[in-house]
Amino acid sequence: MSIKLMTIALLTFAWPIFTEQFLRVLMTNIDIFQLSFYSDKAATAAGVANQIIVLTIYIYGFVSVGLQILVSQLLGAKRGKEIEHVITTGLVLAAILGIILTVVFLFFSSHFLSWLGLDDNLIALGTPFLQWIGGASIVIAIQVAILPILRSHGYVKQAMYVPVVTSILNVIGNYLFLFGPFGIPVLGMAGVGIATALANFVGLLLALYLLKRHVGYTFSFKKVKDVTYKLSYAILRLGLPSSGESISYNGSQIIITTIVAVLGSTALTTKVYVSSISQFVILLPISIGQATQILIGHQVGARNPDQAYRQGWHGWIIGTALALIGSFLLYIFSTPIMSFFTNDPEVIELSKNLFLLGLVLETVRATNIILINSLNATGDVRFPLIVGLIIMWIVSLPFAYLLSVPLHIGLAGIWIAYIIDEGLRGGLMAYRWRSKVWALKSIL
Structure with missing residues (x-):
């Protein structure tokens, strides 16, 4: 395939994925x-609280990432008859995972915020917000599992509709519960959590409809018999390590937040705002x-x-x-953006x-994101x-603490530690891809 055709194919898939991910991150940051x-x-x-919520998105990836890899390879191998059983298994696993997380958030949200070093006032503000969004985990888990199925079949534009609808509903709901027009009670952060949870529920209904219309799949409890240990293992064998790397990263970020609190x-406050804004640049290599x-x-x-x-x-x-380019524009317009x-x-x-440090950070981070996705696609998920x-x-983590606290570099020290982390991992991912060891690891 020529470079021109590769570029067209890549961008055809990438721009709807970017829009989908942009709106999903936007929905999270709209709250902030x-x-x-x-x-x-x-x-x-x-x-x-959103750091914890983002971490759960990667936990959902135990299923969704495995589904995307498995379905993509089955389609490439023209083994479409097996895909329905894979989808059923994935949705059941997602539901089970979502139920577990729902229970965890309902009972332990305040503990999570306390562990992150927030004071009592911030814990009181953040707990209902986290309980409502986390309490909708079963809804979000199933929705997140459906979208990669649509994307793998080439329905990337259709998958984009889900975050479009949820984002619009989220903005409207936030406004209603925060500012109380038309006599609606002002519920503060709890209201923002409620609005987000309701928007995701509507998004799930839309995702189920799109799955039926475009892939021809409808879930029924009769199909649960199709769930097998073999298929469950295949999905989780790919999804657990793939998402495990992302979970490890976000887990380390949560610990770094406790360092920043010091x-x-x-x-x-600066870290929260900068990290939230920088996510929109990260979405470019993610897509x-x-x-x-x-x-x-x-x-x-x-x-x-x-x-x-x-x-x-x-792709790299x-x-x-x-x-x-994105990080450069972010630096140039940082003052007016932050003023919002x-x-x-x-x-x-x-x-x-x-x-300014993000100019280096986001470039090396992009290497990691793209080459890790490439390795995962081949089944090389453990490396x-x-x-x-x-x-x-x-x-x-040690560099983040050393540079920021004992050496008194502050937040800039944290960002330098990020660059060291991403740079080392990016170099190793490039070496692995170039070695072609992954060519021996196809799951089919």
Whole structure:
């Protein structure tokens, strides 16, 4: 396949995925943005709580990532008859996982916020917000499992409709419960959580409809008999390590948040805002990475490793270039962007330094994101996990503490530790992809 055709195929998949992911992240950050007009403390509590919510998205990936890899390879191998059983198994596993997380959030939300070092006032603000959104975990888990099925079949635009609808409903619901027009009671952060949960429920109904219409699949309890240990193992064998690397990363970020809390409320507020805004740049390589994963999965299933290899490097070139451009624009316009969130000049000035470091950080992070997705698509899921566990917990965390607290570099020290982490892992992922060891690890 020529470079032109690879680019067209990649962007055809990537732009709807970007829009979908953009709106999903937007829905999370809409809460912070709208709460920033309500109070800075509420926005800070929501920002910390969102770190836990983002972590659960990766837990859902135990199923959704495995589903996307497996379905993509089955389609590439033209074994479509097996896909219905795989979908049923994936949805059942997602439901079980969602029920477990729902119970956990209902009973332990305040404990999570306490462990992150928040004071009693912020814990009181954040607990109902986290309980409502986390309490909808079963809804979100099933919804998140359906979307990669649609994407793997080529229905990337259709999958995009779900976050579009949920984002619109989320904004409307937040406004109603925060500012109380038409006599609606003002429920504060609890109202934002309720609005988010209801929006996701509508999103699930839409996802089920799209799955039926475009893939021709309708769930029924009679199909539960199709769930087998073999299929469950196949999905989780791919999903657990793939998402495990992401969970490890976000788990380390939660611990880093406790380090930032030591630096004071200004540092914590700055980190919440900068991390939230930077997510939109990260979405560029994420969308390229997911599109690359689908295309590589099809090529691996079709027994075409050379084309898969080229596709991986092609995705890396485009993704890193977009990440660099995005982070540069973010730095140039950092002051007006931050002014939307806060009027605190110390927070605005501190954030500008972090966005400058982001020019390097987001470029090396893009390498990780895209090449890990490429390796996962082939079934080579353990290597990224092992490397991630070692570097994140033995290198990144100690450097984050050393640079920020004992050496008094502050938040900039945290960002330098991020660069060291992403740079080391990115180099190892590039070496692994170039070695082509993954060509021996196809799951079919």
